[in-house]
Amino acid sequence: VSVRALVGLALFNLFILGVGTSVLALSLGWRSARQIVAGSGLGYMVGVALLGVALSIELVIGVPFSFATIALTGVAFVLVAAALRPRVRRWRPAPPPETGTPGAGLVAVAFGALIVVYLEALFRAGRLAGLSAWDAWAFWVPKAKAIYFFGGLDEQFFRELANPTYPPLVPTLEASAFHFMGSADVVTLHVQFWFFACGFVAAVGGLLAPRVPALLIWPFVLLMLVAPRVVGRSLDPQADFLLDYFFALAALLVALWLLEREPWLLATASIFMGAALLAKRDGQLLVACVVVAALVGSVRQWRYAWPRLALAAAVAIAMAIPWRVWFTSRDLTGELPSAGVLALLDYPDRGWPALESVLTATFDYDLWLVVVPLFAVAVVLAFLAGARVLSAYALTLYVLALAGFTWVLWSFIELEVPLTQDEGVNPIVRLSGSLVVASAAIVPLLLDAAWRHANDSSSHV
Amino acid sequence: MVRVVRAGVVACVVVAIALGVVYLVRAVDELGDQASANATANYDDREFGGGNSLVVDKRALYEARALIPPEGRYRVVPGPNVVGATELTEPYIDQFARSFLMPRRPSPDAEWILCYGCDPAQLEVPTEVVWDGGGGISIHRTLS
Numbered sequence: 001v002s003v004r005a006l007v008g009l010a011l012f013n014l015f016i017l018g019v020g021t022s023v024l025a026l027s028l029g030w031r032s033a034r035q036i037v038a039g040s041g042l043g044y045m046v047g048v049a050l051l052g053v054a055l056s057i058e059l060v061i062g063v064p065f066s067f068a069t070i071a072l073t074g075v076a077f078v079l080v081a082a083a084l085r086p087r088v089r090r091w092r093p094a095p096p097p098e099t100g101t102p103g104a105g106l107v108a109v110a111f112g113a114l115i116v117v118y119l120e121a122l123f124r125a126g127r128l129a130g131l132s133a134w135d136a137w138a139f140w141v142p143k144a145k146a147i148y149f150f151g152g153l154d155e156q157f158f159r160e161l162a163n164p165t166y167p168p169l170v171p172t173l174e175a176s177a178f179h180f181m182g183s184a185d186v187v188t189l190h191v192q193f194w195f196f197a198c199g200f201v202a203a204v205g206g207l208l209a210p211r212v213p214a215l216l217i218w219p220f221v222l223l224m225l226v227a228p229r230v231v232g233r234s235l236d237p238q239a240d241f242l243l244d245y246f247f248a249l250a251a252l253l254v255a256l257w258l259l260e261r262e263p264w265l266l267a268t269a270s271i272f273m274g275a276a277l278l279a280k281r282d283g284q285l286l287v288a289c290v291v292v293a294a295l296v297g298s299v300r301q302w303r304y305a306w307p308r309l310a311l312a313a314a315v316a317i318a319m320a321i322p323w324r325v326w327f328t329s330r331d332l333t334g335e336l337p338s339a340g341v342l343a344l345l346d347y348p349d350r351g352w353p354a355l356e357s358v359l360t361a362t363f364d365y366d367l368w369l370v371v372v373p374l375f376a377v378a379v380v381l382a383f384l385a386g387a388r389v390l391s392a393y394a395l396t397l398y399v400l401a402l403a404g405f406t407w408v409l410w411s412f413i414e415l416e417v418p419l420t421q422d423e424g425v426n427p428i429v430r431l432s433g434s435l436v437v438a439s440a441a442i443v444p445l446l447l448d449a450a451w452r453h454a455n456d457s458s459s460h461v
Numbered sequence: 462m463v464r465v466v467r468a469g470v471v472a473c474v475v476v477a478i479a480l481g482v483v484y485l486v487r488a489v490d491e492l493g494d495q496a497s498a499n500a501t502a503n504y505d506d507r508e509f510g511g512g513n514s515l516v517v518d519k520r521a522l523y524e525a526r527a528l529i530p531p532e533g534r535y536r537v538v539p540g541p542n543v544v545g546a547t548e549l550t551e552p553y554i555d556q557f558a559r560s561f562l563m564p565r566r567p568s569p570d571a572e573w574i575l576c577y578g579c580d581p582a583q584l585e586v587p588t589e590v591v592w593d594g595g596g597g598i599s600i601h602r603t604l605s
Contacts, residue, residue, distance in 0.1 A: 114481075114482070114485055117485070117489060118485055118488060118489065121488065121489040121492035121493060121496070122492055124492065124493070124496035125492040125493075125495040125496045125499065127496070127499070128496070128499035128500055128502070128507060129495070129499050129507070129510075130499070130502065130506060130507040130508070130509065130510030130511075130513075131507075131508075131509075131510030131511060132510040132511045132513075133511065134511055136510075136511070137510055137511045137512065137557065137560060138511075138556060138560075141560065142559060142560035142563065145560060145563045145564075146563065149563055149564035150564065156566060157559075157563075160559070160567075161559070162556075184563075186508065186510070187507045187508065187510075215474060216470075216474065219474055219477035219478045219481050220477050222477075222481040222482075222485065223477045223480055223481040223484075225488075226480075226481060226484035226485050226487070226488040227484070228484075228488075231488045231491060231492065232491075369480055369484060370476065370480065374473050374476065374477060377469060377472075377473055378473060380469075381466050381469045381470060381473075384462060384465070384466050385462075385466045443473075447470045447473055447474070450466050450467075450469070450470050451466070451467060451470045454462070454463040454466040454467055
């Protein structure tokens with residue numbers, strides 16, 4: 001723990017911000033400072049996703065991992081975005097209005113102040129936090145240290161550490177943070193996850209502010225942030241919350257694409273889907289839920305939407321293929337639940353307890369307050385108001401995710417019935433966090449659609 | 462229907478604001494407590510983190526870092542003879558050392574041996590004791 005480490009970490013995150021925002025600004029033709037500032041949260045998270053994916057792939061193909069590798073990779077993204085600038089001109093969205101954006105104003109300032117108070121407290125708690133989370137010290141951070149010390153995916157450590165098939169995006173970003181900090185400082189590393197949390201909040205705010213009134217955005221973002229589980233675990237240096245951020249942003253961008261048909265929204269969503277696939281194996285399930293929900297939500301315009309969704313999914317899957325080749329070529333196993341994909345019928349007695357465990361965790365007030373119940377109400381309201389596309393997409397997404405979580409517990413036969421809710425044993429608490437985090441992004445959109453279209457059943461939404 | 466929908470939206474916002482503000486106060490309180498607890502912990506406690514629940518004598522791992530060169534190889538031989546061991550010590554000390562001692566590599570035929578509750582007499586190769594912290598924890602080096 002040192003000032004140098006903190007300064008290094010701040011520089012690393014400025015670098016990420018610069019890379020991601022430059023890529024977006026060059027691709028989308030942002031010109032005004034206002035556009036760049038409003039889009040900087042999304043730009044930061046795009047930078048996290050792009051660098052995480054690219055550095056992971058570089059590790060897999062054997063590029064030596066060093067400070068220079070990180071820097072050159074970021075610079076390469078900016079140069080490529082600049083070079084492709086004329087070609088992606090047609091992606092560029094219509095510029096947002098210069099004044100009167102519904103997400104600005106006094107409400108935003110007031111809630112912004114509350115969120116700043118929260119984030120400041122979160123920073124203080126994380127700055128000197130010990131590496132206590134079991135998975136963090138047992139394999140997430142050791143993998144990062146192995147990348148940092150050995151400059152690659154060290155065969156011995158990546159084989160011997162727990163969960164060898166877990167994808168390397170998070171350890172890669174952690175190792176990058178070590179390079180900027182100048183040492184494998186596992187204490188200051190918690191602050192990196194504070195930056196991720198800040199970036200996610202700014203990204204959601206930046207995406208929703210031009211579209212949704214502030215009063216419908218910030219209370220739900222704040223509610224998610226102060227949920228006890230988020231307060232207690234969001235800075236653990238492991239993949240769970242970063243995966244949740246990627247999933248939530250992908251889900252939000254796909255929802256916006258279903259409504260607005262701007263190609264850049266889907267293209268950006270595919271980056272986050274690829275990052276989710278490389279963050280944790282649960283990402284496969286969550287990305288599949290996003291894609292299938294989008295197919296359902298766009299069923300009436302399937303000729304237009306489905307090929308584009310298929311392309312976005314294919315791009316995301318392509319990002320994860322090199323890692324899959326790496327671990328399968330080394331006979332590493334553990335990617336699927338122990339009972340296999342289709343062995344559910346051999347264990348019929350596990351179905352109901354699994355579903356019960358999933359619902360108990362997802363709706364647990366002591367973990368998540370009422371975030372998911374509010375989502376359920378918002379879906380009903382949006383549906384009643386006639387916002388069919390959005391409500392169908394959101395409902396399908398959450399139902400599929402809950403069904404998927406149930407499948408995971410059903411197939412995870414080491415966990416004996418009756419299922420304990422202890423998160424040290426049962427992964428469901430971590431899984432359910434994805435829906436909670438996503439709700440902070442999706443609920444404002446649903447409520448806005450419900451409010452605006454309550455009088456207008458002929459709306460296209 | 463319009464009224465129902467709009468009332469529903471308002472109710473959702475009211476609930477979110479009310480709970481958000483109440484739990485913000487609690488969260489800031491809790492995070493403040495965590496920050497204070499972290500600040501009062503010493504450097505070792507922070508660095509060991511989860512290892513505090515299984516590492517009995519932190520000096521042994523620090524000594525191992527000092528004695529074993531970064532490119533060196535070691536093995537941990539756990540056993541039941543650690544004074545003050547927790548139920549996690551014997552099964553997980555090897556896993557914790559793997560991360561703590563990196564970039565030193567674990568290896569079954571390593572020159573350095575971290576005896577964490579083992580019986581030194583049972584080691585397969587002749588060794589010299591290079592550090593002994595007592596309580597069943599010692600560091601050995603094989604005699605070539």
